[in-house]
Amino acid sequence: MDLIESPSAMTSWARDQARAGKIIALVPTMGAFHEGHLCLMRHAAGLADRVVVSLFVNPLQFGPREDLARYPRNLPRDLELAAGAKVDLVFAPAVDAMYPQGSLTRVQVAELTDTLCGARRPGHFDGVTTVVAKLFNIVGPQVAVFGRKDLQQLAVIRRLTLDLNWAVEIIGHPIVREADGLAMSSRNIYLTPAGRCSALALHRVINFARQRAATGEADAAALTAEVRARLLMDPAVRVDYVSIVHQHRLVATPILTRDSVLALAVFIGTTRLIDNGLLLTEE
Structure with missing residues (x-):
């Protein structure tokens, strides 16, 4: 399994795969992997020739009083788990690589983001859609797999993909639960x-x-x-x-x-x- 941190190197790798006729599946994550994430990765492996997992704690989707600073991070453990889940490459860019100084653009989906979590977390989904748009451009996947636990996120990303004419199939994976029913998070x-x-x-x-x-x-x-x-x-x-x-x-x-x-x-x-x-x- 490979690790790439540079967006330009990631795009170069993806273009090589495309030239070779390979289908890429992307699993966007913020790391801190658990069995739910691994299920998404294994599912993606059955849909494509190459599986790319993005690992990026996206600051744009955290509010000022949320848990960005303490969000769990353990890259060595995550890499080990991803390698065991048929992942070909982990894309783990730094914040300044994804949002260079002077970046001004945000991607917004209207209406679908006005209720539920969108109403309680102002700006959250603008951060989600912006980073997903960037990941789709950088990685160029034909398939992307998201968990259904984030119901609103899944609906928003489907709308984003449709409205911007991306040829990316969005797959919603069923919620993965602990034995006692708690949704994995x-x-x-x-x-x-x-x-x-x-x-x-x-x-x-x-x-x-x-x-x-x-x-x-x-x-x-x-x-x-x-x-x-x-x-x-x-x-x-x-x-x-x-x-x-x-x-x-x-x-x-x-x-x-x-x-x-x-x-x-x-x-x-x-x-x-x-x-x-x-x-x-x-x-």
């Missing part, structure tokens, strides 16, 4: 043992909502109220949002449809966690 490392127990409420309420939907509850407002009440039964859980939206358009679905997804964000202490689940359709 690099931020789970912040949780205390008690906090981790409280975090299991996310998966429990998704299952509860699915059961209610399966037995005939179709009113989204009634269901979100029930879900919120169940989350608040644990005093350690602070609800950021509970919403039922269309999985692609992210608009509210007052009456449940097959595209209705329960989207959740909560704080456990200072740790913000997100999760989601379709209500009437198998994942």
